[in-house]
Structures are given as structure tokens and as C-alpha cells.
Amino acid sequence: MEPDFVPTTSFVDFPEDVQLCILSFLTPPEIANFSCTSKRFVALCRSDAKLWHALCDRRWGSKTQIRKWGDGKICYRLLYKTLSEWESLIGFWRRSGQRSTSAAAAASAAPPPPPLVVFDWGPSFVAGSRVSPSQDGTYGVVKSPFLWMSLSPGGEPVNFVDPDGKGGEFGANYSVDSIGKTDLIPVDVNFMGCTHLVVEENMGLGGNSHRNGFRRSSSSANLCSDEEEASGGENGTFGSLPDRYMSEMYQHFANRTSPGGSSASRRQKKREKERQGKRRWEPEHFVKIVDCSPTPSRPLQGLWKGIGDCTKLEFYLVTYDEIGGIACRRVGEPADRFSGCAPVFWTSKATFIEPPFSQEEMIMYDSRMLLHPIDEENSMFGELPMENEPVTRILYINSSYDLLIPDLAGTTATDRRNEGRIWQYRDGTFGFGFLRDNFIIDLKHIAPNGCLLH
């Protein structure tokens, strides 16, 4: 039995890359703490290319190509800071708020963009894509990238919108230099807390400067974005006011006696107005969809897709409230009770009925027809499935907010207040339907196993 003695190898004897491997599992504050132990570790912990790269690689190396960000020249400490913030973007968001009523919006006859958006990691950027149901009658989903967020070698955010989505997949050919030659619109992406995002056109670079490529200089004092409100977002707190405010202030003081002001300031005002009018892209607000997936205690929660009444594929969001109720809405419809927009279905008590089911329930279910995609190639007409999918559990639901008499709610199965049913299947998906018709609408996961495309 060997006695306990001082280990023959110690931390300092490890090769440097092993030391870095160990340190890469720590958070920055813990590393700060560790670096106080000895001089050699101060140097190691401050080394950007080694330590900070290892930290970035540990956290995001499997999701993005660390060495490609900022054209491979970026300071990794800055990259770590930015990616820690941008990480909260990944996932599903929905557009919120009214479109602005500016002339440009009213004039355009284009339909509003789809409400559902997903953010993904790219090799050297984060991409935002609009998600819409494919119109081909299947459960397929179309993903159109429209927002591209990356970093310059200096560590400043470089964000663009591709308004027409012509770019297709954002490839490696998108770089700072190629911007000037395309129709991409520079935007600012501002976080308000972790769940609210505003994407606005960056007018501060000048509406026309995109044709000349980028004029970003390292002296950030000149670089201000033309924002309506000082949102103090992550994107450039440069410490000076936007140009527009500065020029207005000067004009105010300069023109106190002469109403029209000098011709120079008149020209500047005109230019400002022109720049405002040349806004090519309306600001969009997004709210994060937390709880996108079911959990064992909330099996119906999350984002789903289903073929609804009009045989079109739609997206639904099922949320649980604090008192055990569930509500399902189409994505993009406002959630508050006074919006006049009724939920697709809801219940105040999400308690399932377990088998064995009553004869009545089984008849009700078996006699229904599943609304399924009209698939031209493999037409199922005349070949309807003999039986519907086996049901593991049933839930009573309602479809309107009509006044409920509390005593009657949730009593017997024949209670007419329960206007509909949810039938949960073995694989965790479910279908729902109402007593007023004979259909079942099946809902499937929007992103099974994290993969969006069906």
C-alpha cells in the first residue's frame, strides 16, 4: 500500500496545451482568479490567441468556425464577449408590433413578411431566416435567410439585411468587401433584455454609401447610427450623439434670429430629410419564443405545424400559464385577451384522461377524418387510412372565450362546454378537433431533433 505523497506531476508540469484545455472549461471570472496564482499563469491567461481562443472554441467550436470570424483577424477576447451575447439569439423568434405607418410601408403592396423567424449559427456569422409554410400542400417548411450578423476584424458588429431574400443561403462569399456590390442593407440589431430585438436600417452610414463599400474606420467617434431612440444597445455605445441630433442642436442655436437659417443649413436639412425618406427597409421588432419544445411536465408546449381548416399548413404556438392552463394560437396572432383574436383552442386545466376510454370517446375519435396534405403525386383519394393513429391520452379543450359557468366546467365527458378534444399519440405529437365538425388536425414538431426542415 503506497503512502500518500506529493504528486510527482503538478499542474505546472503539464504541457501548455493541456493547461489551456483545462482552463478552457472555466468562465472568465474563474480564470481571472486562477491567473493570480503565479506569474507564468498571468501571461498565459492574458494571451488572446491561446487562452481566449480556447475559451471560444470550447463553448462554440462545435457550432461555428471560430477562426473564421472577423476574417480570422479578430481579437478572441472580443469575440468571446460578443458570442456570449449573440448566443441568446439562437432559436425561434416572432415578429411583434405594428408596422410603421410611413408612406413607404403604405405604398408597398407586398404582404407582410412571415411572423416566424429562426436564428442559426453560420461558419462565421449568425443568420436570421424567415420560416414560412411551404405552399405545396405538404408539411414542408421554407426557410429564407434575410439577416446576417457578423463581426469586422476590429470586433465591430457588421449586420445586413437581404430584403428580397435573393441571396439564398448565406455562403462564405458574403464578406465585408462584397457588400458594396449587392443590395444588402446595413442594419443595427439592438437587444432590449434577452427576449426583445429591434432590427433597424442603419442610416448613419449614409443611404448611398453602400455603393462605395464600407467606410467604417477604427475611430468610432464618427460612427453613429441614426436611431430614433437611444437604445444603448450592444451595437456601438460610442459616446457621442447621432449626427442628426448634433446637427439639429447646432441649427437650433445657430438659427435663433434668422428663421430660415443659412443656405448651408437649409441644404443640410434637406439632405437629412432625403436620407430619412430613403429608408429602404422598415424596422422590425422580434420577441423570443421561449419554451419552443415540449417537456415531460408540459407535453403540448411549443411550436407546432399543422394543416388547418383551409388545408393550408400553419404554425401554432402552445403555451402553458402559471395556473395549469394551456392556450394555442397561430404564430403571429396577438396573445392578449382584448385583441379580439380568439385562440385556436384552450383549456384551464391541462389534466389528461388516461385509458381505458369510454365507448363514447372512442366512437367520437374513430369516426373522424384526418385533415391531411393534398399530395398530388400520391393521391390518397379513395384510399383513406382505415383507422386513425392510436391514442394514448385525451384532453378536453375549448375554442372560444365564451362565458363559462364554473360549476359545470370539467365535470362529465358529455359536458357541452368541452367543445373539443386533444388526442395525444404515442410519439408525443397530437391531434385536435371540435365537436362541431368531424375532423382531426394533426400537429407535428416544427423542429424535431433541432432540425427545421421536415
Next chain:
Amino acid sequence: MATSRKVTLLSSDGESFEVEQSVAVESITIKDSIEEGSAGNPIPVPKVNSKILAKVIEYCKKHVESAKAEDRVDDEDLVAWDADFVKVDQATLFDLIRAANFLNIKSLLDLTCQTVADMIKGKTPEEKRKTFTIRNDFTPEEEEEVRRENQWAFE
């Protein structure tokens, strides 16, 4: 069939271990030397003694078996097994790290390094020095200065 071939590994203190080739090639170092044809049989593993080599082989065997099983539920069991595997004294842990590094077994290296990182967390610098026998070459003033500088550098 290549997968049922066996190879013999020779530890630094002369002990032989016969293992399946599929297990041995969890080590990229061994895999490369087999592919290059430069490995003798038995394959010598310098710097790694029999006690550590036995543990490394145990780790590789378990992970190769788990990869074959298609049931993803085994993932949780594997995580628990890994956690138990690293419940060893510090000397053994450090030796495992050196072995994993030399033999180039990334998952074992990550596992053992994470374990050491967990030991670092939550300790004051002085406690860390003690645990890892790091010699303090700061004067008290220097140490205070480093602490202050780090505060903004690592915020």
C-alpha cells in the same frame, strides 16, 4: 475482419495488455502508428505505466461498446459511468491526463481536464496553489496589482 483483430500494448513497466484493435485505435497515436505500419507487436507505450494503461483501456472499451449500442438512452448511463471513472486521487487523475494527451484520446482528455477545472472552481488563489503545488512568485504588492488588473480584463 479488421475489427476482431487484437493488438498487444506494452506499458512502460513491461506489462502486456491484449485488446481489440477497435478499442486500441481510440488512441489516435496508436491508430496512426498501426496505419503507418511502424508499430511493432506488441506496441510499446512509453511513459504510461500498467496501472494507468489499464484504466485507459477500461475507458476506451466502455466508450467503444457504447458507440455500438444504438440506444441513445445509454448516453445518461455513460455520463454517470464517466463521472465515476474520474473519482480517483489527484495523482492518478494527473497521470490519466498525461496519458490521454500522449495517446491522443480527445474524449478522455476533455473528461479529465474538465474534472481538474471543476477542482479549480470556487477556490481562492492560495487554495489553488496548495492543491496544484504552484509556486507563488509574486510579492504581495505584485499580486494585488494583478488582481486589480484582472478585474477589468475579465469582467
